[in-house]
Amino acid sequence: MIIIYNSYMNTAISVKNLGKKYKHVQALDNVNVEIFTGEITGLVGPNGAGKSTLIKAIVGALNPTSGKIKVLGLDPIKKRWDLRKKIGYMPQDPALYEDLTTRENVAFFARIHGISDPKQRAEKILNELDLGQRLKSVNHTLSGGMKKRVSLACSLVHDPELLLLDEPTAALDPLLKRNLWSRFKQMSEQGKTLFISTHLMDEAMLCDKVILLREGNVIAHDTPRNLIARGNSNLHFKTDKKEWKEKVSAEGTTMAKALQQYGLSKEITKLDIDAESLEDVMISLLNDKKE
Amino acid sequence: MKVFIIAKRVIQQLIHDKRFLGFSMVVPLIIAYFLKLFFDTMPPGFPVENYVVPFIAYIVYFLTFLLTALLVVQERVNDTLNRMLVNGVKRLDIILGYVVGYLGLAFLQAGLVLVEVLWIFDLSYETNAILAMVGTLFLQAVVSVLLGIFISIFARKEAQVIPFIPLLVVLPAFLSGFLTDTALLPRWAEILGWIFPLKYGISAMQAAIAPGVDTTELWTQLGYLGIFLVGLTILSAITFKERD
Numbered sequence: 001m002i003i004i005y006n007s008y009m010n011t012a013i014s015v016k017n018l019g020k021k022y023k024h025v026q027a028l029d030n031v032n033v034e035i036f037t038g039e040i041t042g043l044v045g046p047n048g049a050g051k052s053t054l055i056k057a058i059v060g061a062l063n064p065t066s067g068k069i070k071v072l073g074l075d076p077i078k079k080r081w082d083l084r085k086k087i088g089y090m091p092q093d094p095a096l097y098e099d100l101t102t103r104e105n106v107a108f109f110a111r112i113h114g115i116s117d118p119k120q121r122a123e124k125i126l127n128e129l130d131l132g133q134r135l136k137s138v139n140h141t142l143s144g145g146m147k148k149r150v151s152l153a154c155s156l157v158h159d160p161e162l163l164l165l166d167e168p169t170a171a172l173d174p175l176l177k178r179n180l181w182s183r184f185k186q187m188s189e190q191g192k193t194l195f196i197s198t199h200l201m202d203e204a205m206l207c208d209k210v211i212l213l214r215e216g217n218v219i220a221h222d223t224p225r226n227l228i229a230r231g232n233s234n235l236h237f238k239t240d241k242k243e244w245k246e247k248v249s250a251e252g253t254t255m256a257k258a259l260q261q262y263g264l265s266k267e268i269t270k271l272d273i274d275a276e277s278l279e280d281v282m283i284s285l286l287n288d289k290k291e
Numbered sequence: 292m293k294v295f296i297i298a299k300r301v302i303q304q305l306i307h308d309k310r311f312l313g314f315s316m317v318v319p320l321i322i323a324y325f326l327k328l329f330f331d332t333m334p335p336g337f338p339v340e341n342y343v344v345p346f347i348a349y350i351v352y353f354l355t356f357l358l359t360a361l362l363v364v365q366e367r368v369n370d371t372l373n374r375m376l377v378n379g380v381k382r383l384d385i386i387l388g389y390v391v392g393y394l395g396l397a398f399l400q401a402g403l404v405l406v407e408v409l410w411i412f413d414l415s416y417e418t419n420a421i422l423a424m425v426g427t428l429f430l431q432a433v434v435s436v437l438l439g440i441f442i443s444i445f446a447r448k449e450a451q452v453i454p455f456i457p458l459l460v461v462l463p464a465f466l467s468g469f470l471t472d473t474a475l476l477p478r479w480a481e482i483l484g485w486i487f488p489l490k491y492g493i494s495a496m497q498a499a500i501a502p503g504v505d506t507t508e509l510w511t512q513l514g515y516l517g518i519f520l521v522g523l524t525i526l527s528a529i530t531f532k533e534r535d
Contacts, residue, residue: 059377062534077534084379095370097300099307104300111296112378138307154374
């Protein structure tokens with residue numbers, strides 16, 4: 001199945017043996033990642049795991065210590081001027097001009113990308129992000145969530161092929177989060193590639209693939225479903241006479257085998273399956289690798 | 292070239308920050324007024340103009356340098372500098388964008404102080420002398436913007452600009468011929484003064500108010516300022532960090 005998948009999907013991001021060392025800190029260590037066009041990839045990991053560093057390396061904002069990166073077939077440093085037209089980058093901090101209005105901020109980035117009607121484009125994108133009422137609001141008067149959306153608008157304004165978003169939904173309320181994710185899904189359906197770092201497992205579940213980073217290393221890179229299958233399920237059995245628990249792999253065939261031995265006899269009056277969540281699996285993966 | 296896009300944004304920022312704009316316009320005027328009170332204490336016949344006219348270049352120099360350095364460091368702190376680079380803006384575009392953007396402010400600042408100083412000190416000059424002063428202040432402002440950008444490279448937060456003030460604002464006041472004739476200083480101190488662009492701005496202003504305008508001296512000093520302009524542009528473009 002993976003072979004079929006690779007054969008028709010184009011690679012949007014290819015990272016090979018990537019390393020980045022800051023004085024005494026190894027921020028990234030031999031990272032190997034391949035992201036396909038149209039995918040939404042979630043980048044997950046604890047604070048200081050190297051998520052922002054990896055995103056910065058992909059956009060060409062830092063010099064890797066070792067390894068190679070290709071983004072949309074281009075070297076992010078040697079071909080940066082060609083590449084930067086095609087990518088949208090939203091840093092972790094809003095990175096906006098506090099003295100400018102929301103529209104001026106977005107129009108500035110539109111002008112940089114040579115868009116002929118920067119003001120109209122800025123208004124359109126801000127309206128789509130539910131900021132139509134705040135076009136003339138100076139940035140420092142906005143809430144944290146609003147600033148996040150203005151920052152996102154700046155990265156979307158030139159309609160990039162590839163979006164790299166560093167915690168785009170932090171400080172957003174659940175409804176806005178949901179709206180943004182449906183927008184991300186739409187963009188993915190239109191063939192855009194999204195690379196999104198997040199701390200939230202419910203968001204990671206919405207991704208096509210999830211990369212788990214710890215101390216600069218990729219611990220896992222798989223679909224959320226496959227990652228959950230790496231976890232365990234606790235089966236709670238109950239008959240009239242006794243009650244017991246069994247821990248089995250959450251992977252479907254293993255679970256089926258575990259249940260086959262009981263043939264689900266009539267004696268069993270109750271069966272609860274308590275499957276580990278993606279968060280549980282991630283935490284145990286992080287702890288496994290530590291040990 | 293995205294120079295004018297950056298310049299437009301810088302001007303938009305200045306227009307929105309009315310307190311900052313007002314402060315940078317009014318403070319030089321207040322300083323010039325106190326200068327008048329100070330020189331009024333001097334005995335009659337004291338050559339006031341030899342001090343107050345070069346002083347205008349000094350105000351333009353330190354305010355422009357300081358404001359630019361602080362605002363560029365702010366861009367670095369807010370990560371907007373990085374964001375511009377990732378969006379395909381080149382280092383030279385940013386540097387020149389700042390120069391063009393701040394030039395209007397610096398020029399307005401210089402113009403207002405010039406008018407005030409000539410008025411309150413009751414000084415009058417020929418048109419060519421006034422033009423020489425305006426040209427000098429213009430070039431001095433450009434060089435100061437570039438110096439501010441260059442210094443911002445060494446500061447990771449706004450407070451780190453402060454240690455440069457004694458070095459680049461106070462020291463040149465003594466070594467640039469503004470307070471005393473540099474020829475009277477020890478040779479090493481005179482030579483040290485050559486590294487500060489303010490020295491050439493002050494000398495050019497002195498040449499502008501010399502009887503009949505000392506054209507040769509004026510162009511020589513403006514030439515030196517031109518060398519600083521090119522040198523600082525190249526140096527800033529080279530040292531401006533594009534990536535971590």
